[in-house]
Amino acid sequence: MQLRNPVMTASGTFGYGTEYTDFMDLGRLGGIFVKGTTLEPRQGNDYPRMAETPSGMLNAVGLQNKGVDYFVEHLYPLIKDYDTHMIVNVSGSTVEDYVACTEKLVGLEKIPAIELNISCPNVKEGGMAFGTSCASAAQVTRAVRNVYPGTLIVKLSPNVTDITEIARSVEAEGADSVSLVNTFLGMAIDAESRRPKLSTVTGGLSGPCIKPIALRMVWQVFHAVKIPVIGMGGICNWEDAIEFILAGATAIQVGTYNFIDPSASVKIVEGIEEYLLRHNIASVTDLVGAMEMG
Amino acid sequence: MQLRNPVMTASGTFGYGTEYTDFMDLGRLGGIFVKGTTLEPRQGNDYPRMAETPSGMLNAVGLQNKGVDYFVEHLYPLIKDYDTHMIVNVSGSTVEDYVACTEKLVGLEKIPAIELNISCPNVKEGGMAFGTSCASAAQVTRAVRNVYPGTLIVKLSPNVTDITEIARSVEAEGADSVSLVNTFLGMAIDAESRRPKLSTVTGGLSGPCIKPIALRMVWQVFHAVKIPVIGMGGICNWEDAIEFILAGATAIQVGTYNFIDPSASVKIVEGIEEYLLRHNIASVTDLVGAMEMG
Amino acid sequence: MKQLDFTVRSNEKLNDQNHLLKVVPSDNEQLPEMLPGQFVQILVENAQHTFLRRPISINNIVPERNEIWLLVQSVGEGTQKICEMAVEGRLNMLVPLGNSFTIPSSRGSYLLVGGGVGTAPLLFLGKKLHERGIACDFLLGGASEQNILQRSDFTNYGTLYCTTEDGSLGEKGYVTHHSVLQHKKYDFIFTCGPKPMMVAVARYAHERGIRCEASLENLMACGFGACLCCVEKTTRGNVCACTEGPVFDINELTWLD
Amino acid sequence: MKQLDFTVRSNEKLNDQNHLLKVVPSDNEQLPEMLPGQFVQILVENAQHTFLRRPISINNIVPERNEIWLLVQSVGEGTQKICEMAVEGRLNMLVPLGNSFTIPSSRGSYLLVGGGVGTAPLLFLGKKLHERGIACDFLLGGASEQNILQRSDFTNYGTLYCTTEDGSLGEKGYVTHHSVLQHKKYDFIFTCGPKPMMVAVARYAHERGIRCEASLENLMACGFGACLCCVEKTTRGNVCACTEGPVFDINELTWLD
Numbered sequence A, B: 001m002q003l004r005n006p007v008m009t010a011s012g013t014f015g016y017g018t019e020y021t022d023f024m025d026l027g028r029l030g031g032i033f034v035k036g037t038t039l040e041p042r043q044g045n046d047y048p049r050m051a052e053t054p055s056g057m058l059n060a061v062g063l064q065n066k067g068v069d070y071f072v073e074h075l076y077p078l079i080k081d082y083d084t085h086m087i088v089n090v091s092g093s094t095v096e097d098y099v100a101c102t103e104k105l106v107g108l109e110k111i112p113a114i115e116l117n118i119s120c121p122n123v124k125e126g127g128m129a130f131g132t133s134c135a136s137a138a139q140v141t142r143a144v145r146n147v148y149p150g151t152l153i154v155k156l157s158p159n160v161t162d163i164t165e166i167a168r169s170v171e172a173e174g175a176d177s178v179s180l181v182n183t184f185l186g187m188a189i190d191a192e193s194r195r196p197k198l199s200t201v202t203g204g205l206s207g208p209c210i211k212p213i214a215l216r217m218v219w220q221v222f223h224a225v226k227i228p229v230i231g232m233g234g235i236c237n238w239e240d241a242i243e244f245i246l247a248g249a250t251a252i253q254v255g256t257y258n259f260i261d262p263s264a265s266v267k268i269v270e271g272i273e274e275y276l277l278r279h280n281i282a283s284v285t286d287l288v289g290a291m292e293m294g
Numbered sequence C, D: 001m002k003q004l005d006f007t008v009r010s011n012e013k014l015n016d017q018n019h020l021l022k023v024v025p026s027d028n029e030q031l032p033e034m035l036p037g038q039f040v041q042i043l044v045e046n047a048q049h050t051f052l053r054r055p056i057s058i059n060n061i062v063p064e065r066n067e068i069w070l071l072v073q074s075v076g077e078g079t080q081k082i083c084e085m086a087v088e089g090r091l092n093m094l095v096p097l098g099n100s101f102t103i104p105s106s107r108g109s110y111l112l113v114g115g116g117v118g119t120a121p122l123l124f125l126g127k128k129l130h131e132r133g134i135a136c137d138f139l140l141g142g143a144s145e146q147n148i149l150q151r152s153d154f155t156n157y158g159t160l161y162c163t164t165e166d167g168s169l170g171e172k173g174y175v176t177h178h179s180v181l182q183h184k185k186y187d188f189i190f191t192c193g194p195k196p197m198m199v200a201v202a203r204y205a206h207e208r209g210i211r212c213e214a215s216l217e218n219l220m221a222c223g224f225g226a227c228l229c230c231v232e233k234t235t236r237g238n239v240c241a242c243t244e245g246p247v248f249d250i251n252e253l254t255w256l257d
């Protein structure tokens, strides 16, 4: 998969792209990761699903989506002609779920890649659990790899002691790329009512608050694997994007900040272009992992 | 150890208390955790050691301190008559270090407790490594427990997949309490110079940005152990403190925010008092873990 | 939907907590069509703790002046900063968002029930109904007289009934206890305000078989359908309050179950 | 050290980037004694990305008016917000912090070398020297004329020499190339400014055996010795620039190693 540029948008924060067409030209993006898609339709979790936190937010959406069949039948036709890479984020509760969901996507010509979400903290079963042990991460990657000939990106959970271990185990099973990070498991309580702010008590933390940790993980994983790393976590502007690229990200995803500035991703594309010009750098690939030490 | 109130100050953010006497009355606090103390003096890491991040900061101080002998001889006499609990944060690189350092503190009458720092991300050896596996956390706790008759608090690292596991393993070795969280391993890069912002590349992330994750961990640990939990991570005001208490913290520590408002801890003491009055709650202990569900 | 910079033309303090801001697109771009019930998402700059945009209803549109009115109650940092905006200050907004109240095609008698700052979208709705030659009644509730805002504006478009908790204006008590609800028979009710009030209004309407729409104020992250955070549980399942709402027919909601 | 609210009495724009703020304690509390070289830590409110306080040197003290002067260069969000402070606005500050320049007890000839906004603490130092009957020379450098600030204030306390990179004022070039350094022999040099400039000044002083103190601008979190983030490597090991500095004798520093 060749990208026009390294800027993509993160699953669950960009709908199916359609939500953003009023604000920007999708054709300016390297790619779009659509909302987490599961085998069966899901209603997601109860309201309230969101809490604002210092420089970030918690969400407990819980993979609300109409299921892969609906996607194939109704959404794919809408988005297949967008002039950018449309990548489906595949989520599930069991290995069989992941495989069955993926199988339905295999035939879709305009979906060059899938992102295996083994890191969603907002579903009771599966989800993040797969991403927090090497064995289960390897197991689900292997199973999906067997049925999926396209580009297979595995999305890692940051809620682990050693993310490089997990990255290496999915690389060993044939993942073409790893993307990181998904959200951090967090919570918030309303002091006055004494109740959790989310219906599910805990949820996923995203936004600029997590950027320093996400960046560290990207740097560690870049040095641990040979496959390309896609970096994300709190990226708001071109400087953040450059930080991730210097740390080792071949491409980046913009997530939560799309909510605050729906055209942020295009501004990042432009900001990176200017940076390359200013620093007289021929291609962004020259910057990947190019942090200077000492 | 009985506390006057649940508000204490976090190690490495409050010096030896002396730095704050111009700004506040130390006697208003439940306790003070002094700077991480090691067997030998340490110069810490090179400058730059600090980077501001969204709603937080990274530090790479690296346990700069004059060593436990200096502490006993020169600092203890200065602080022993403060009208609050003075607790020493014991850090080290090997089990032997921790034990030898602790042994020198055993005789100090006015030090009712030590906090075993098995979670410092800023030293090359040991430090955080002890706090990221059950076996090593248990090992160092056991060794120190053998030589320390006072209140033994073990400070946990948040850089783990399952913090409850670690908490249970130090509880099993006789820890009287666990405190959490220490800083998250993070990093920052200067996009223009392409250099890491810290001399050590990675450092410890603290401040409000980490609060949602820290709070979740306190809640999990509260439900996993029987010993009291001391909560911290981004606490700035009484509302934050109440959140941690509702999640299960018997006491809390104020860290980074002391830098921004040196009298923050006293304001939190007052804010909690007002909250109890307003809600007609007799004692703060009635609030510990009293988050209401459903 | 558009992302536009607006310039604050005026900022009038209505009472301790409420401000009325009148804003125009900074580059004089023609406002897109906006409907009553729709809202905007405001980027709050200069605020230390406000990360997300803040949703605010469209209180009124003055097409001649290309102007949007925003009625804002200061309840936290975000709304406080908006209330403190200086004249000539800039606000970046996403406009317009959400669905709208159903402007009935049939004649009939209409009641618009608002509480607190929930009266905001009802002014614009009343104006639109008035433009269609539909007279309506407004029933507005608040803690006391100074909390019933924009009264003279409302009376331009219909008859105004009020309740206050302290009796300082209109009848004493809550809106749902107002005598007009006993005396008059309505065909349509539109409501916006605190949830307990809207639930009471919905119950009143439901019991009498009156068609009723309520405008919700669910917590929102994006405001335009991308995050799925603002969902309301409806007879159709969880739907986004920012795109399929904020206005819902009460029969779709599960409030009365 | 005290934590006090201050009221902005005036805010003068000196050039594109630099503002001079004059502030007094809001409750008129008598200012504690402050020494040249000391600084304050300013809490920046209303800033989205500024979490920590910002250190700013004491530019001048006017005891008759209980007033502190702050010369601030807008380089990022924090300093920009400070520069945008309205008259009568409030600033919470920790005052005073750090050590100070050594006011020499012996007579001799003194040179104060500043670059950019690093000239800020030198005005107060010059004034204090002047009060002791010590005349001094100022050697100030900047990109061009408009960057050499407070010239008339400096000339009250001594002779002013300037260099500018474009030659628009004084000699063209860097401070360390100024001819006065060739012609005159100094006993003490005090310097504050960009690190490369201070290193060059230190080298000049060191080579000639001139006693020299430099004021550092290390990144700080607390500003009062609690965090150990601001350390400078010295002959005594790592020491805090906020308590044992910001002023250091150049012989203690490891710059010339």
Ligand SMILES: Cc1cc2nc3c(=O)[nH]c(=O)nc-3n(C[C@H](O)[C@H](O)[C@H](O)COP(=O)(O)OP(=O)(O)OC[C@H]3O[C@@H](n4cnc5c(N)ncnc54)[C@H](O)[C@@H]3O)c2cc1C
Pocket: C039, C050, C054, C055, C056, C057, C058, C071, C072, C073, C074, C075, C076, C077, C078, C079, C080, C117, C120, C121, C216, C217, C218, C219, C220, C246
């Ligand atoms: C579609 C829509 C239209 C709205 N129209 C208006 C309007 O015209 N005028 C107006 O003043 N306000 C309106 N609101 C509410 C307004 O968006 C919130 O008051 C605002 O977001 C609070 O931000 P803050 O930073 O001031 O307060 P915060 O500090 O975020 O919160 C302060 C307190 O208010 C509560 N709160 C925050 N947002 C909401 C919400 N959406 N619903 C209920 N409680 C909340 C918080 O839980 C907290 O207790 C509308 C909301 C929605 C969703």
Ligand SMILES: Cc1cc2nc3c(=O)[nH]c(=O)nc-3n(C[C@H](O)[C@H](O)[C@H](O)COP(=O)(O)OP(=O)(O)OC[C@H]3O[C@@H](n4cnc5c(N)ncnc54)[C@H](O)[C@@H]3O)c2cc1C
Pocket: D039, D050, D054, D055, D056, D057, D058, D071, D072, D073, D074, D075, D076, D077, D078, D079, D080, D117, D120, D121, D216, D217, D218, D219, D220, D246
């Ligand atoms: C003891 C002391 C006294 C000072 N006195 C003054 C003064 O009188 N007037 C004045 O205008 N400034 C002074 N400074 C510098 C001032 O504190 C910084 O410019 C300010 O903190 C930058 O904050 P910001 O939010 O505007 O910029 P940021 O957005 O934080 O940073 C903008 C850019 O400036 C760089 N930067 C930030 N802080 C420093 C620093 N301390 N040293 C070098 N580079 C930095 C950043 O790396 C970044 O590239 C002093 C600093 C110290 C430590």
Ligand SMILES: Cc1cc2nc3c(=O)[nH]c(=O)nc-3n(C[C@H](O)[C@H](O)[C@H](O)COP(=O)(O)O)c2cc1C
Pocket: A010, A011, A012, A013, A035, A036, A037, A059, A061, A063, A089, A091, A117, A120, A155, A181, A182, A183, A205, A206, A207, A208, A210, A232, A233, A234, A235, A253, A254, A255, A256, A257, C227, C228, C229
């Ligand atoms: C509201 C919301 C919904 C999300 N849904 C998904 C999802 O369905 N699948 C997924 O892999 N990640 C999901 N994520 C995680 C993001 O894709 C991204 O990994 C994370 O938010 C970190 O990036 P950010 O800080 O830039 O937002 C979601 C995030 C948010 C905020």
Ligand SMILES: Cc1cc2nc3c(=O)[nH]c(=O)nc-3n(C[C@H](O)[C@H](O)[C@H](O)COP(=O)(O)O)c2cc1C
Pocket: B010, B011, B012, B013, B035, B036, B037, B059, B061, B063, B089, B091, B117, B120, B155, B181, B182, B183, B205, B206, B207, B208, B210, B232, B233, B234, B235, B253, B254, B255, B256, B257, D227, D228, D229
């Ligand atoms: C500058 C700095 C130095 C620290 N030094 C220590 C230390 O010596 N020992 C320790 O256990 N924790 C140390 N910590 C961690 C804090 O005690 C605390 O666990 C952490 O900062 C989270 O709390 P906060 O977000 O309130 O700061 C340090 C933190 C900071 C910011």
Ligand code: FES
Pocket: C219, C220, C221, C222, C223, C224, C225, C226, C227, C228, C229, C230, C231, C240, C241, C242, C243
């Ligand atoms: S607020 Fe994001 S979908 Fe409604």
Ligand code: FES
Pocket: D219, D220, D221, D222, D223, D224, D225, D226, D227, D228, D229, D230, D231, D240, D241, D242, D243
């Ligand atoms: S800035 Fe904290 S010790 Fe100097």
